[in-house]
Amino acid sequence: MPRISTSLNARLSARGVLRSEWVKLRSVRSTAWCYGVLIALMVAIGLLVSSLSFSNSGSESTTGDLARSIVVDVNTAGLKITVLIACVLGALIVTGEYSTGMIRSTFAAVPRRTGALIAKAVVLAVTTFVATAIGIWLSAFVSWPSLASQQIDVDLGSPSVFMPLIGGAVYTTMVALLAFGFGVILRSTAGTLAVVLGLILVAPVIIPMLGGMVDADWARTLSALMPQNAGGQLFAFSGDASIPQSDTEALKLDGWGGFGVLAAWDVIVLAAAIALAKWRDA
Template sequence: MSAATATPATPHVHAEIGRLSFPRVLRSEWIKLRSLRSTFWTLVSVVVLVVGLATLISFALPSKTTLLSEAGPRAATLDPSNIVATAATFGLTFAQLVVAVLGVLAISGEFSTGMIRSSFAAVPHRFPVLAAKAIMLFVVSFVIGLVSMAASWSIAVGVTGAKGYTRGLFDASTLWSIVGGAFYLGLVAVFALGIGTIIKSSAGGISAVVGVLFVLPILANVLVSVFPKETWLADWTHYLVSNNGSGLAGLANGGLEPWQNALSLGIWTAAAFVVGAILLQRRDA
């Protein structure tokens, strides 16, 4: 009787997963962001607010002749070009809040559902996850802001031009305002991401961002009116986040140049992001 020779079982060959790299982390964060239904409606809201309010304000403005005649002695202080900018960027005040909410939810939503543990299990160093979220949020917010601002400026320039206001759509100042407004929305999203990482709560993060964007300027204006002799208070208000955004979008902000507004806003954003990144490394998920 011949003995049968046992053939060793061939081990199962797994498909190569590939080395974990930052582009892969970036792609996973893009999938997370675009798969959320709230992301789509958030971006639609930005377009509706920026373009819709610019259209409404532009049509509601009186003609240049009527405005100057009704202004009386104040007519000499009115800048028709700035009036067009106000109409074009009016919706940016509300769009910044929508983008900020998206930035907070991009990280706080994962903390609340526990998904962040899966992300950190795949990327133990943690920082690449936060950096990828920041890049995706900035790019998406910048692109949707660029489209919205271009449309709002086109409508504002066209409608107000028929009423006697002179502001060219392809003027250097207008083009910089379009890019600046989009850049502002991108940085606000990253700033809100940092705040959301620090607080880890959706409600708390959104409240904090609303406080910085809306409540802080109101309190600063109250202090300026109460202490009019303290000129440093008035100067300090020009460096608030929302005022920097107005300056980038083409409105006057205490004489600050666009690069100064961008630098100030960058410091706010970097501070929130860096603090959030440090706490993310030190705290439990």
Template sequence: MSAPNTAPAQQHRHREASVPDSVGLSFPRLVRSEWIKLRSIRSTVWCYAILVLLTIAMAVLLGAVIDQGAGQMPQEAVNGGFVNINTVSVSLTALVVGVLGVLIITGEYGTGQVRSTFTADPGRTGVILAKAFVLALATFVVSVVSTGIGVAVSAGLQASKDIHPEFTDPAVWMPILGASVYVTLVALFAYGIGLLVRSSAGGIAITLGIFLVLPVILSIFAELTQAQWVADVATLLPSAAGAELYAYSYSGARDVTGLVLNGWGGFGVLAVEVVVIGAIAIAVARSRDV
């Protein structure tokens, strides 16, 4: 009798183990390969198109509608209002790039293309980081450009009403830039979730649950129990910590008890969460079969 055939998964694992790491592509070539794949995916075009449309449309709409009253508002209120005009869309665009972050990795698992991807880099870490780099860079650039267009148009609309924010004030331009940093970190967070679960539906559900449902649950629980630690935990959620990145900081002490984050603190918390999720996802991806 002939020996039984080896299972396809075992054959692939043996081939993968027999390929030395030196055969894998260099990181720049991996980045180039992932860039080609990213721009060729239909969901990438749609998600970035929605991001651009929402960012510019919301800034233009609010810039045209909002009238704070020329000479009647203190400069700080004018600055804060302008920041809000150009960052109000972030809560929506973050969800869009969250979906994209999941799809760019789960799509490969769904089609089986991930086998070729990991064969090109047997160690897997390089190609995972290359995909994350391309996703982060593309998301940040698209967000910065669309936000810049929104700022330029909304500034002109507000100037027609004799409302002039102080663009040289870091309290104005840093939150606007922070909005792009936030959506980039959200995309990376979702990418890590997608790499962990390997399912488009599951990854999107978990990501949206963390950013939409979990804050509501903790808020209700904190309100019912009056437990400060619950409110502090809610402050450390990705959506709450990240919101500090694009929030205008008004002068004066805030009458808030418990844990309070500023822009840099929110960035630090969200960045750590992204790194932790990413590290766990990479460890799991390296240890399991495709």
């Protein structure tokens, strides 16, 4: 009688689960289109913004912090739009499987479920970071001639420029993971996008209005802790005076502080998502 113990005792490997999630992600045609649109928008918006006149005088060159601030602002201008694409991707990578019932096969292959969800998150994070970084740096090189023609000194190697450009890719990735976590919790594309876009687009407008009406520091603190406002510090130029922060603001975040707050959002939501996925039926 043939022995089948080897096949029955075969163990799942992390590499195998990651590979399967990568295959699933790239086999969906809409994923490639979304990442392609993300990159194209970053480049197009960067080129459009760089064509504007930033110099006050055509005979004098712009250097120093002002020039570096312009370079950062130009090449991160598209993030406010492309982050919405990342939200859609983060939601669809899991809610699409819930809607088709494929999630049952995924959890049947990885019974403990945690490994499958972590693999999905890793694949989403890596692809989103790479796509966003490509878009930002393509924008930087494409916009370079336009800025140089306006006598704006472009120094992409400066840490005050390099770090915010990398931070923009980190911010987009972390928002995609936030959408992924809510997707696991809600198991609905529409519900996930409503919650995440509400946090990103609506809350940063409503909470400051509330704070202005009641003149309360807690409202301003809460506003600073919203994903959009905290994450925005990741790609803000360190000396950029255009970021509104009044003297009465209860909480002021720098880049690392914004990263910490956004990371806390991700950790809390993803931990809740994994706990619920293990507890309830698929």
